[in-house]
Amino acid sequence: MVDIRGLAELLIVWRVNSGSCDFWYDNWVGSGALHLRAPVLVDVGFQQVLLHRGWNGKLLASVLPLDVVHTILEMEVLETTNPDVMIWSPSTLGEFSLGSAYQEVREVRESSFMSSRVRHSQIPLRVSFFMLRLLRGRLPLDDALTRFQLHLPLKCVCCASPKCETVDHLFADGDMARTVWRFFGSECSVRHPGPLLRGVLAEWWFKSAPTENLCFILWLLPVFICWHLWKVRNSSVFQGVKVEVHGVCCAIFQDLKDAYVIKYGELQEIRQWPQFLGQVELRRAVIQITKV
Numbered sequence: 001m002v003d004i005r006g007l008a009e010l011l012i013v014w015r016v017n018s019g020s021c022d023f024w025y026d027n028w029v030g031s032g033a034l035h036l037r038a039p040v041l042v043d044v045g046f047q048q049v050l051l052h053r054g055w056n057g058k059l060l061a062s063v064l065p066l067d068v069v070h071t072i073l074e075m076e077v078l079e080t081t082n083p084d085v086m087i088w089s090p091s092t093l094g095e096f097s098l099g100s101a102y103q104e105v106r107e108v109r110e111s112s113f114m115s116s117r118v119r120h121s122q123i124p125l126r127v128s129f130f131m132l133r134l135l136r137g138r139l140p141l142d143d144a145l146t147r148f149q150l151h152l153p154l155k156c157v158c159c160a161s162p163k164c165e166t167v168d169h170l171f172a173d174g175d176m177a178r179t180v181w182r183f184f185g186s187e188c189s190v191r192h193p194g195p196l197l198r199g200v201l202a203e204w205w206f207k208s209a210p211t212e213n214l215c216f217i218l219w220l221l222p223v224f225i226c227w228h229l230w231k232v233r234n235s236s237v238f239q240g241v242k243v244e245v246h247g248v249c250c251a252i253f254q255d256l257k258d259a260y261v262i263k264y265g266e267l268q269e270i271r272q273w274p275q276f277l278g279q280v281e282l283r284r285a286v287i288q289i290t291k292v
């Protein structure tokens with residue numbers, strides 16, 4: 001089960017009693033964890049929003065999108081002493097079973113190379129969940145509708161002239177995505193291969209790297225890029241917050257640096273992506289000289 005923990009947690013829905021699950025990172029509303037819909041506020045949790053006989057609607061409305069608030073207000077608060085109950089969504093009874101887990105995992109294993117790339121000890125669990133949903137086509141975008149050749153509104157928020165918001169558009173082909181991929185790819189000789197996300201990911205994940213450090217960067221960077229493109233899209237759609245491409249690149253770079261430092265130890269204070277890559281290369285040269 002350890003091997004499929006990421007997928008398993010994605011399929012878990014929590015039934016709230018006393019509010020013992022995580023307000024922001026567990027899926028208790030049923031449509032996904034709240035951190036995917038709104039900025040996390042550490043001083044807001046179940047303690048603040050769960051009142052004696054109901055919800056604090058005013059507080060909820062001040063921190064969450066209205067459609068989420070409506071869903072929450074319709075949820076019954078049963079009592080406030082027992083712990084929350086975990087419900088396994090693939091089973092009709094809500095109880096975990098190896099059979100239902102196997103069905104779900106088998107689907108993932110059939111596309112195993114891509115799926116294996118989204119799990120790594122330095123990739124936060126919530127980011128792995130998001131990537132699994134992305135690769136399995138479970139994000140609420142327009143892809144399913146385009147299969148029926150419907151004329152969809154051109155509503156993306158990533159381009160100067162809005163286009164249809166599909167997975168490939170948002171994560172590979174849109175103005176924002178292309179700029180971000182090229183910003184990082186140009187420094188480590190990874191080209192942008194075209195409009196399909198899987199093609200872009202394959203370009204990064206199949207590229208050979210001479211050292212483990214570079215291999216680590218080529219592995220994690222695409223995951224952080226997708227994660228931040230999704231966060232920016234949600235901020236724009238649900239909160240009307242416009243984030244410039246420079247800010248997105250900085251946030252991606254920060255996540256990569258944090259993961260790198262945890263894995264390989266301290267780096268010099270570095271503010272720019274090319275400098276960072278240069279220092280990783282320098283470290284490689286030092287290691288090679290030491291070996292000689």
Ligand SMILES: [Zn+2]
Nearest residue numbers: 156158159174
């Ligand atoms: Zn776009």
